[in-house]
Amino acid sequence: MSKSKRVLHALMPFLALVLAYVIFKIIEPARFGSPSGLFLLLQQAMIQSLLACGLYFILTMGVFDLTVGAVAMISAILGTMAGNAIGWAGMIPVSIVTALAMSMISSQLMIRLKAPPMIISVGLVLIYEALSTKLIQGKYSLPIDDEFRILGQAPWVLIPGIVLILVSMVLISRSKFGLYIHAIGSNTEIAKNTGINVTKYQTLAWLFCGLCAAIYGIVNTCYTSSVAYAQNMASATSVFKPMMACMFATAFRKYLNPMISVLIGCFFLNLVSNGLLCMGLESSLQNVVVGLAMIVIVRFSNKSRKYDVSK
Amino acid sequence: MKKFKKLLAILLALLMVLSLAAxxxxxxxxxxxxxxxxxxxxxxxxxxxxxxxxxxxxxxxxxxxxxxxxxxxxxxxxxxxxxxxxxxxxxxxxxxxxxxxxxxxxxxxxxxxxxxxxxxxxxxxxxxxxxxxxxxxxxxxxxxxxxxxxxxxxxxxxxxxxxxxxEYGTAYALAEAMIDAGCQNLAMLSSVHGDNTYETRASGYRDACAEHGVNIIIEEWDQTTDTVTNTTTNILAAYPEVDGFLLINCSFAPYVLAAMENTGTILPMCGVDFDTTLLEMIENETITAIAGGHHxxxxxxxxxxxxxxxxxxxxxxxxxxxxxxxxxxxxxxxxxxxxxxxxxxxxxxxxxxxxxxxxxxxxxxxxxxxxxxxxxxxxxxxxxxxxxxxxxxxx
Incomplete structure (x- = not known):
């Protein structure tokens, strides 16, 4: 592929963003796309990117893990309880340890049990959600103390996202870990035969995802001021937008660091939702458009992967 | 390895039983x-x-x-x-x-x-x-x-x-309380469409606003606690004329308030169903009118x-x-x-x-x-x- 074509491909995520912006700006010039509005969308995208960064490693291995939302929720609930009791020193370690422990359980069950990971993740989501209901029993949601709200507000809300995206960029494209994750995702058996300790790297990917889920849980709770329990697989829905962003990133991973694409993907989805809201469309109709966008992205992703070569 | 798998299977079964018991x-x-x-x-x-x-x-x-x-x-x-x-x-x-x-x-x-x-x-x-x-x-x-x-x-x-x-009369009265508080351009937030109770409350809000010449600028349905903060934030950015929120279900109130605090725009809101943060909302005067307690x-x-x-x-x-x-x-x-x-x-x-x-x-x-x-x-x-x-x- 010529250099100019590669550059064009690398610019495509940005062009998609610009195109969406221009379309909505023409349709709703007064309501859509003010600098302050875009900054709010960036904050939302940055929070979702926290989850998407971790999820990318799991999805790259070819696993659809629906437990990530529940891991974020439970770690946020326990972190909020600890935080409200003893401050930041309680909130952050409790959230992270909880998420890592849950991710460890999820990973070992999905790696070692010879059952489809999707089915195991559905079972685990039901268990985790039942646990969340029990933990918040007596309340609709668990409010966080005011002192923590600062992390949910600009500019602080952007910091964890920036740091995690930079770390993930290095991990995915400049480390042995990232290389092995791609190899495992391309073909687990071949990866095993080339001497990669597949179980070890799969477990590490889940633990990294758990860490991301914990940070997402903390920041999102600070942003929304409360954390709620979930029932009937509701926690899985929080994963959908980050998952779509990951697919967006997968489609362009040959040309652009996936973590940049993850952020652009999250921003793109929020931009489209916001544009539709400015047009007065209800959420259900917004979901139709977002769903169509997802299908197009997946289609594009498949087309791109057809020419991938694993080395 | 077989023993380990058996152990994992037992552990999973035990977790499921414990969660059901919990x-x-x-x-x-x-x-x-x-x-x-x-x-x-x-x-x-x-x-x-x-x-x-x-x-x-x-x-x-x-x-x-x-x-x-x-x-x-x-x-x-x-x-x-x-x-x-x-x-x-x-x-x-x-x-x-x-x-x-x-x-x-x-x-x-x-x-x-x-x-x-x-x-x-x-x-x-x-x-x-x-x-x-x-x-x-x-x-x-x-x-x-x-x-x-x-x-x-x-x-x-x-x-x-x-x-x-x-439900209709309650929502109607709550909307009137918002109008009395000076609201002229309202946004309505709700969970799922198709629930008779929520639809009736929405009708009460709409009729009260229509009869008092007040606008409902935007209605957003199918909200969850996961989405409502972002939706409120986006409404505040895209519809600066909005001066109050009608909540079909008051369990959204803390999340709507968080969005208002994040954007620095505190507006009146009302809703049906008592949330468990009701005391804080009354103490901080963050809720203009609320009805519930029908347990x-x-x-x-x-x-x-x-x-x-x-x-x-x-x-x-x-x-x-x-x-x-x-x-x-x-x-x-x-x-x-x-x-x-x-x-x-x-x-x-x-x-x-x-x-x-x-x-x-x-x-x-x-x-x-x-x-x-x-x-x-x-x-x-x-x-x-x-x-x-x-x-x-x-x-």
Missing amino acids: CSGGDDEQTDEPGGEQTDDENGGDTSEPKYKIGYTFPDGATAGLAGDAAAALKLAAEALNIEILFGASQDLSAEGTITTVENFIAAGCDAVICCNFSESSMVQISKLCDDAGVYFAQFYRTLSDEDVIATVEASDYYVGRVHED NDPLFALLLVYNALEGAFDSSEYPIDVLNNMITISSVEEYEDYATYFANGLNDPENGQAYNKEEIQQMTITYNPDFTVQDILDAASSISIADVMERHAAE
């Missing part, structure tokens, strides 16, 4: 029943067999606020009337989930069922199931509006009636089917339409009275609820030969914090 409410008195439901076998020391087994489609206080308070009221009624309550296994909001729960109750030998149908269409199937099994049924928190559903359900000999609130709907529905089983009613009286009063709270003092005398059933079952054992018994033909259906209608329509305090505060 969700059962944890009361020692509860035992498993056929049909996957849970039972409350407390009979206040009465060792005789429960007279009736009655199914209740919500879980046993596994969820917060309204459901927890309602479960406490039903447990007290079970003791007072020597009946057994079977609680739903989970709060499944789907039509299929409610129907499955009712099927399980019937399979478990329930004499009557009280149900909250989030989807009106499910009442047709529930009606058929109860007709076939000869099981009395009543609705709580919901009424019927679709003419075809009304025709089918009300034709049933076993449909005793429904207990609901004046006695299931108790009244239980009394309807219990009295039907006892032969208290002439079937020509069916369906009995019970309109329960919404409670309004506007000060910290009122909240404290509410929390002490009205919604304190989990801590003080006998004196912390709207009705004590004796009062519950007096609303049945078994203990009160002079009982008529009017007693339940009067009790529901006159319930208030002051009414409860008058009856219980001196005790």
Whole structure:
């Protein structure tokens, strides 16, 4: 592929963003796309990117893990309880340890049990959600103390996202870990035969995802001021937008660091939702458009992967 | 490796069992029943067999606020009337989930069922199931509006009636409170479309605004606690003229408030259903108007089917339409009275609820030969914090 074509491909995520912006700006010039509005969308995208960064490693291995939302929720609930009791020193370690422990359980069950990971993740989501209901029993949601709200507000809300995206960029494209994750995702058996300790790297990917889920849980709770329990697989829905962003990133991973694409993907989805809201469309109709966008992205992703070569 | 796999399988099974046990409410008195439901076998020391087994489609206080308070009221009624309550296994909001729960109750030998149908269409199937099994049924928190559903359900000999609130009037009054507070351009936020209660509240908001010449700039439905903060943020950015929020369900209030705080724009809001952060909202004056506290709907529905089983009613009286009063709270003092005398059933079952054992018994033909259906209608329509305090505060 010529250099100019590669550059064009690398610019495509940005062009998609610009195109969406221009379309909505023409349709709703007064309501859509003010600098302050875009900054709010960036904050939302940055929070979702926290989850998407971790999820990318799991999805790259070819696993659809629906437990990530529940891991974020439970770690946020326990972190909020600890935080409200003893401050930041309680909130952050409790959230992270909880998420890592849950991710460890999820990973070992999905790696070692010879059952489809999707089915195991559905079972685990039901268990985790039942646990969340029990933990918040007596309340609709668990409010966080005011002192923590600062992390949910600009500019602080952007910091964890920036740091995690930079770390993930290095991990995915400049480390042995990232290389092995791609190899495992391309073909687990071949990866095993080339001497990669597949179980070890799969477990590490889940633990990294758990860490991301914990940070997402903390920041999102600070942003929304409360954390709620979930029932009937509701926690899985929080994963959908980050998952779509990951697919967006997968489609362009040959040309652009996936973590940049993850952020652009999250921003793109929020931009489209916001544009539709400015047009007065209800959420259900917004979901139709977002769903169509997802299908197009997946289609594009498949087309791109057809020419991938694993080395 | 094989041993490890076996160990993992056992661990997974153990986790599932423990989580189910954890969700059962944890009361020692509860035992498993056929049909996957849970039972409350407390009979206040009465060792005789429960007279009736009655199914209740919500879980046993596994969820917060309204459901927890309602479960406490039903447990007290079970003791007072020597009946057994079977609680739903989970709060499944789907039509299929409610129907499955009712099927399980019937399979478990329930004499009557009280149900909250989030989807009106499910009442047709529930009606058929109860007709076939000869099981009395009543609705709580919901009424019927679709003419075809009304025709089918009300034709049933076993449909005793429904207990609901004046959702329209309540929403109308809340919207008027917002208008009185100076709001002219409102945004409305709601959860799912298609729920009769939410749609009725929305109609109340819309009509009040239309009649007072106030605009509802945007309505956003299908919101969840996950999405509503972002949606509110986006509304505040895209619709700067919005000067207040109408919430169909007040459990969104903390999330809407968070969005307002994040953007530095604090606006009035109102809503139905008491959230568990109600005290903070009243203390901080972040809520302009709120109505709720209608957790006695299931108790009244239980009394309807219990009295039907006892032969208290002439079937020509069916369906009995019970309109329960919404409670309004506007000060910290009122909240404290509410929390002490009205919604304190989990801590003080006998004196912390709207009705004590004796009062519950007096609303049945078994203990009160002079009982008529009017007693339940009067009790529901006159319930208030002051009414409860008058009856219980001196005790």
